[in-house]
Amino acid sequence: MLLKRVGVGLLTLFVVSILVFIGTEILPGDVAEVMLGQTATPESLAALRTQLNLDQPAWLRYFGWLADLANGDLGSSMTGSTTIETLIKDRFANTMLLAGVVSIVAIPISLMIGITAAMYAGSAIDRTVTTGSLCAVSVPEFFTATILVMVFSIQLKLLPSIARPTPYMSFFEILRTLTLPVLTLSFAIAAQMIRMTRAAVLNVLDAAYIEMGILKGVPRKQIILKHALLNAISPIVNVIALNLAYLVSGVVIVETVFAYPGLAKLMVEGVQTRDMPLVQACAIIFGSIYVVLMMLADLASFLSNPRLRHPK
Amino acid sequence: MIKPVLKVEDLHIVVKGLNGTEKLIVKGINFEVQPGQVVALIGESGSGKTSIALAALGYCRPGLEFAGGKIEFKGVDLISTSRLERRALRGHKIAYLAQSAAATFNPSIRIGDQVTESAVLHNVLSQKEADNKAVLLYHDLELPKAETIGQRYPHQVSGGQLQRLMAAMALCSGPELMLLDEPTTALDVTTQIEVLKSFKSLIREKGTSAIYVTHDLAVVAQIADHIIVLCDGEIMESGPTDQIIHHPAHAYTRKLMAAVNPIPTDKREIKISDKQGRLTLEVEALYAGYGQIQNGRPEIPVLQDITFSLPSGSTTAIIGESGCGKSTLGLSIAGILPRASGNVRLDGKNLPARLEVRSRENLKHIQFVFQMADTALNPRQRVSDIIGRPLRFYKKMNRIDVRNRVLEILEMVDLSPELVTRYPKELSGGQKQRVNLARALAADPEILICDEVTSALDTIVGANIISLLSRLRSKLGVSFIFISHDISTVATFANQIIVLYAGIIVEQGPADLVLSPPYHPYTKLLLASVPELRTDWLDDTVQLQETKAAIARQVEINETGCPFYTRCPFAISGTCNESLPPVRDLGAQHSVTCHLDGLALPGNNDPYQQRVG
């Protein structure tokens, strides 16, 4: 069962790599032409084609690319002569930093709010939370970001509207510069997690064994924290992993708004300049993170289910 | 005078609609439970019996509300008392046992912790004392591995065991009143005996008062001192068990009793329809199951070497516990589940295994009626479309003919013509089952396969369906294959009975011969497990050798030997577990698959030679 899930995960990674390859090398037709655009001369085209091994059949190129990937070789960028690895290194660390801070901020808060809302389902608190979070999940990140910048940077002049951490900054300076992007991302993700956590707990709270708890005279706290939460762990863990995976798309917008030097912004730049090897590398990194997180979500819910932990 | 434990006075409960509408579902109920007394609340679904039982905990399901009256537990009115007071009583002085233990045990907490939870919570016992008491209770309830069963999770034990573990959960804090809500309804008859037996002896031993909620009069007769018959939230009749069972005063009670079929002991003749020219069905060496088929054997075998024939216009009952392969047999005859090998011949012509390959004519001849009308009727089609479709499909009738014929068929199954525009969800359970039946009849079949068509219905509704089927049979001359887990339902109804166990036919023959000695040990077990309407049935039946060894075990499909070996009180070690039992012809088309010869078969004080000779 466990092994099977890991197997499926690896298979998915494989298919993802094929999809990325198709998207970046086959879909465009002649990649060389696409990349050079109007500056193309027959000579430069031919040179680029050789450089990209475009004279080889597609499947050969695919496996070559896969083998390079496996060795950690991401290829080199088209714009500069730098290798993609050097381009990506710092950017990747920055994106991880952002995602990490967001997780630390958003997860505990949203779990607390979600569980509280479920405990008082139907109350004024619950209605405020559900309506508020529904609004929050519906708005685009650029909306949240613009409002936050308008208020905190322009009006109150408290926080920078541009987030560029440098190695020379102190811890608090880094924190300050990260505040707005973190808030923006947390806003969307926390709202989503609150809703899903609430739904997961409520779902459990309607079960027959909860009624049995009431009929056994078990007090409220114990019903929620023991009888309900033990059964909600698996869906909640799933919720967390899904939302961490969602950070991957969230960062694309947020890094752009705040000019944050992260991997997602790099990828958008790659798309704008049609730097295919760069897009390819970023896509495969994001895709892998996403697939791995999904797999972890499944494993976590597997481990928190006694039915699976203790087979008959 | 002794004070009653529970006194219910003029209890009213309403169900609240969304628009503030209220509907009474419990209408002024009065009764008392004396110390040590077991009071049964008996009624069909919608009678309000569960709501009354839950009210004895001061609890109403969401959507329901108390609308008057009092429920006094030892002088405390459970309705008006504080929430904390109520909570203190629940699980401590008053304990509840639900219908489905599988749903009421928390799947993520070990059984032992749940059993002892309320005793510890209400400070009756320390955790250690409670653990010890739980083990004693497991012993009393005859649970296997009493010392360690508490360490397990609910999904790791069987349904019958879980039901008894719930009794342990209720008893651990030493309650003065137990509420048992249909605690055996979901179980097989053989498991039911074991569970009933444990409940009865424990209640007697501890002197606990109890309210026993059920729809089954025969079950109640075993365990209750006092019976209250409910219908539509009102008490129809109330009195001591003996009085109700032997001298029922109310017409409704008599109707309930009539629906409990005693197994006829005398020989009786069920006439085969006199309509001629109908087709016969023969099944020969049929193997079926699930998964890949290799060399005519499925990966997961269910049925093995099934051979029988169905004379035209007769009724054949297929009986056995859940997991015996009854439905699989019906499905593979109909072609819905293609057989792996063997022949199914209709009027001498072999039918293809897969229904996609069968001709429309052949499909029309064999109609299958599914157990659950709820899922067998498309919720998006009106009754007229549901019944009309076979007419259009098989007979190419035009609109007007279809409309007229649908009305005729509705009349045939005793349904009012105004139902024709209804959707299934606007029908009652019994009406849905009639529509389900009507659709099959509309095809004008030769053979009608009915899969447990009454088991999801209330007793009286189910009995009405059976009598409808009997009438239709003589009127239409259709052959029936009637699949049921309940030998008492089929006993009055079938000409021929096939007893299935773990996918093989263990006994088959004319109904009166199968239902009278000599029996296959499994047939005997099934017969002995049917609750009878007499108060000493349970005590008698648990003494029987046949039931002692066999109850509360599950059907297992064996690789070698007789599948019934592990449960058979007559098993011959070294023979029954080693080789497949032979088919013994007892004459008059009656045969038994058993290592025991005719003389040694249970119930055979009347040697079969006599019959043969």
Place this chain on the structure above:
Amino acid sequence: MNDSENPIITFNEGSGIDKKRFRFSWTGWLGIIIVTFWVIMAFAGPYIAPFHEAEWISDNTFDPIGTTYLLGTDYLGRDVLSRVLWGARITMGLAFAATVIAYLVGVTLGIAAAVSADWVDTLLSRLNDAFLSLPTILLGLIVIAALGSSLTILVFTAGLIYASSVFRIARALAKDVFVQDFVEVARARGETIWWIIFREVLPNIIMPISSDFGIRLVFVILFIAGLSFLGLGVQPPMSDWGSMVRENLQGIAYSSPAPLAPAFATASLTIAINFIVDDFTSKSGGALIKEIV
């Protein structure tokens, strides 16, 4: 907004919506009013708008809110209000077209997978899972990197990307219905696969599938707006709300309404749709809560 919260409405629930008992909440009504407003604007916007979307009406960029230009002017001195009203058509039109494509493709393939042989189902589902296992915006970026951006590409990209989540829902619903006994009855009667799909299965999944349409529409609106915001969606001189936010981003520094107005417009539309959908899908969970002492 997250794609993973697919409120798959179960078969029973969807078919059981009781018309007599269903009522919109106040948020639902608010949603209806706002959506109606924007739908009218999508048709009538260009006729109502005081100026043409591309008209340079002011010498000043980023005018504040005023009487001539109700919502001020943008970075080129165009009337923001007029551009928002014009933009309604393209924003909603694109999203609607893409969602329709997503449904046509997703529902067709979903039902096909549900009723086909196991291996076909497994193949389609696995492929779809892999597709779904990439974040949508990432897929969008890859396709646009490869093919460039035009309205057609945008609509089809969004449509196909979201077809995979529609596929998953349609397949799950159809599969649920397909194992019901009444389908078995129809099969046993000898009905063709087309009868079973159109008469037995489809009527039972149409309700839950259509209430999912709103949610999918919100995702698509946000997706296209997101791409436009990145400069990879709708290209100038055409404008939709997402690209308007981007164009006017530096206006934030002057507290100009230019970037805020289209952002507000997008948010109001998506919130409103979700309000309506929420009324249809909200479950009456937690009935036992008040009993827990």
